Amino acid sequence: MYSLIKPLLFQFDPENIHYFVTRNLKRFNRFPGGAALSRAIWDLKDQRLEKEVFGLKFINPVGLAAGFDKNGEIISELANMGFGFIEVGTVTPLPQPGNPKPRMFRVPGDKALINRMGFNNLGVDVVAERIAAYRKNAPAAQKGLIIGGNIGKNKNTANDNAAGDYIKCFDRLFDVVDYFVVNVSSPNTPGLRELQEKEPLMQLLNTLQQRNNKNGVSKPILLKIAPDLTNEQLDDIVEIVQETKIAGVIATNTTIDKSSLSEEKLKKEAGGLSGAPLTKRSTEVIRYLADKSNRSFPIIGVGGIHSPEDAQEKLDAGASLIQLYTGFIYEGPGLIKQINKRLLAGF
Secondary structure: OHHHHHHHHOOOOHHHHHHHHHHHHHHHHHOOOHHHHHHHHHOOOOHHHOEEEOOEEEOOOEEEOOOOOOOOOOHHHHHOOOOOEEEEEEEOOOOEOOOOOOOEEEEHHHOEEEEOOOOOEOOHHHHHHHHHHHHHHOOHHHOOOEEEEEEOOOOOOOHHHHHHHHHHHHHHHOOOOOEEEEEOOOOOOOOHHHHHOHHHHHHHHHHHHHOOOEOOEOOOEEEEEOOOOOHHHHHHHHHHHHHHOOOEEEEOOOEOOOOOOOOHHHHOOOOEEEEHHHHHHHHHHHHHHHHHOOOOOOEEEEOOOOOHHHHHHHHHHOOOEEEEOHHHHHHOOHHHHHHHHHHHHOO
């Protein structure tokens, strides 16, 4: 079904069509029987798919990466498509419009996207309220859905004051999300990747860990890293995770390396590249971290998953869970079920 409508969708600006699709997805699920039909087509429930990672039970290991549902608008609708967990954000303390448009570009010949969105979101207060409303009204069919909160800093916040932004998001979302992701690896906020350096990153993660206790409850904190790090920097990441005792790593964010693209003019577009060109590198990073750390912490694998085989490669390399973004856009929601069927075939 998706293969029939994708050519039409791809005729329009990718950001505009994203909002068109999400609006109509909400309408479809509100129509009598729409949500049940969505689950019947896309969702696959099987206890063998359940997996416990960093103390949380996931109904299946296929999640939605941050960036697709930045503001927590369509959590229920996405859950009806079969995702085992959904990561909302990146969220910042204050609302911000993001970078000037156009800021998202398809590269169909390479099954890729370039984006320079710039953490456009409605701010942490709105997002927290939306997740709380979902928790209150979630249907029984979505019991057990894990929600992550991906947090960042506002564009105008200096790096010296960045910890304050992360703390505000952490505190505001603490009661409504199941885990946190610290995003210091997006290439679309000026200077943000400087926070990946060892000293500032240690300080930031230790600061959040010190606050990670409310009425005796703590939440898993993960770090999302760039695929462009050197092996020496990945060694630092392993050391940082072990020293700060955060729960794990998400590997990887988008890359700034566009040298592999087939369209010359798009190689010069600013922003992060995602999709099939990232498949190999993200798997290499996962394998390196898993081997170097002796698999001492969980890794969520993301980057260029367009098929069940891509997903299996990530898991074989050392990922405990996987996330989709660009593959979801190119291959459609059927990819979630295809991956879970492949995993069941391995039992």
